[in-house]
Amino acid sequence: MGTLKGMSMEWTGDTLILIDQRYIPVEELYVECKTFEEAAVGIKDMIVRGAPAIGATAGFGYTLGSFQFETLTKKDYMDKMKEVKEVLAATRPTAVNLFWALDRMEKKMNDVIKNNDLKEVSKILEKEALLIAEEDIKINKEMGKNGAELLKDGDTVLTHCNAGALATVDYGTALGVIRAAIESGKNIKVYADETRPYLQGARLTVWELMQDNIDTTLISDNMAGWVMKQGKINAVIVGADRIAANGDTANKIGTYSVSILAKKHGIPMYIAAPLSTIDLNTPTGEEIPIEERSHNEVRFCHKSKMVLDNVKVFNPAFDVTPNELITAIITEKGVVKPPFKENLRKLFED
């Protein structure tokens, strides 16, 4: 029985505890998941969100499923674990880390089931889920060090959505780069886009960065262009939900607009993401499934309704930034520059 504690989640050995990201920063509440169904709700309802955090939750969710069914026959257990994978996989479509983690867990189960009793299989799966979560923190720190080289002392970074400790197990991807640059002695300031409609920037990024005493200024999304024009931004750093084989990157809705603004103002546009977010099986951004979420996210500004009930709404949760607008992709294995198709593939060959 192992344990793990990060900013977004804690594993106690039989329970996954998620910080409830729907209520930050107003309230700090925690949700306990003791079954795979509860872990699936945690992802679907965005109690936990952010690609790497979703992946780690799926790993623990799969483990909880194994605990639930370890007293069945091996045949019935295998049938149930298929269902566990399907339920977890059906929660959110865009972040590839979800499918990556579930495939890894299923492969481990298939590798060990023949020579172990089911209680032993559960223990092995728990270890694998812990490994995914522990690796995530290590990877973010490596990525942070690699990305920190791209920032100069005195730089101000614009970020969109929340790609921080809350979106991972801990430390963060885009915010990990900022943390690492500051830890290396550089003075770095941050502008955080509020990130309508769900306000991950305003609610989560600001909360996280202010806890670390990082100089943070909140702007609404439509201010980004003007702030760039005034010379206040030296680099844009965002995370990713899925990077296609050619470098096209799905991330939180609004990232595409920010990338066009960055190009117009000659500001480098960096994506910080682990290899588990790179999907070589998806050739281009065209094939990335884009989740459409509840229209109430747009009708309401957090909890206040602002519009007529019968207004038509479109709420794509992500957009795709084409590779030509991306300066570099920061990974745990180094900083990848164009041509992305060749250079991303090389990352997996080494």
Ligand SMILES: CSC[C@@H](O)[C@@H](O)C(=O)COP(=O)(O)O
């Ligand atoms: C390190 S997290 C990278 C992305 O997952 C993040 O930027 C993002 O788009 C999250 O979207 P969300 O809908 O909040 O899960």
